[in-house]
Amino acid sequence: MENFQMIPSLLSSEMGHTRLFAHFSGTDDDHHEMKEEEPKFDLHMGNSNNNFGNESGTSFGSERNSKKRPSTKEGKNKVKRHKFAFQTRSQVDVLDDGYRWRKYGQKTVKNSKFPRSYYKCTYQGCNVKKQIQRLCMDEGVVVTTYEGMHTHSIEKANENFDHILKRMQNSYTTAL
DNA sequence: CGTATTTGACCAGCGC
DNA sequence: GCGCTGGTCAAATACG
Numbered sequence: 001m002e003n004f005q006m007i008p009s010l011l012s013s014e015m016g017h018t019r020l021f022a023h024f025s026g027t028d029d030d031h032h033e034m035k036e037e038e039p040k041f042d043l044h045m046g047n048s049n050n051n052f053g054n055e056s057g058t059s060f061g062s063e064r065n066s067k068k069r070p071s072t073k074e075g076k077n078k079v080k081r082h083k084f085a086f087q088t089r090s091q092v093d094v095l096d097d098g099y100r101w102r103k104y105g106q107k108t109v110k111n112s113k114f115p116r117s118y119y120k121c122t123y124q125g126c127n128v129k130k131q132i133q134r135l136c137m138d139e140g141v142v143v144t145t146y147e148g149m150h151t152h153s154i155e156k157a158n159e160n161f162d163h164i165l166k167r168m169q170n171s172y173t174t175a176l
Numbered sequence: 177c178g179t180a181t182t183t184g185a186c187c188a189g190c191g192c
Numbered sequence: 193g194c195g196c197t198g199g200t201c202a203a204a205t206a207c208g
Contacts, residue, residue, distance in 0.1 A: 102179090102180060102181080103180075103181055103182080104181090104199095104200065104201075104202095105182095105183090105199065105200055105201080106181095106182080106183075107197085107198060107199070107200095109197085109198075110196090110197065110198090116198085116199095118199070118200075120200095122179095122180090131199090
């Protein structure tokens with residue numbers, strides 16, 4: 001688990017169907033370990049015209065840096081990454097945000113009956129990662145966690161996500 | 177045939 | 193220090 005700290009300021013950012021609930025900002029030194037429960041707001045406005053499935057409640061979640069694997073040999077730089085998580089009510093696990101993702105792993109997590117999937121952006125030089133997991137208590141909700149910023153632009157724009165992504169970028173820049 | 181996914185192994189961090 | 197848990201790698205496989 002990580003520490004989730006939600007920033008209320010983002011709670012009001014809503015775009016037509018999707019909403020950001022909270023944004024986690026963490027620094028890498030991780031001093032804040034206030035991890036409560038993740039913001040599980042569900043507001044599903046029950047639309048059905050989203051690109052993703054049909055729902056749309058999204059909530060924002062966390063950000064934190066993770067000390068990466070020093071690899072086997074160069075272990076010195078603890079990369080502080082920004083994580084941005086949000087929950088979405090959707091039937092589909094992988095939301096099409098306009099980027100191309102390559103799945104590189106899947107793990108079962110202890111608290112969830114559903115596995116978590118790990119994706120990486122396939123654009124060369126772009127190390128953005130994201131992980132997707134479904135809430136065990138509410139299998140209609142998927143939690144998507146983005147890590148890092150894209151170094152390129154979106155290939156195929158997604159109306160809904162474009163807004164979310166912008167929000168994320170703003171948070172990143174303001175956080176830095 | 178090239179690229180994406182699957183899946184177990186591997187590794188690092190943390191708690192006990 | 194050991195074992196559990198989560199994150200990544202990589203080989204094999206699936207898919208177009």
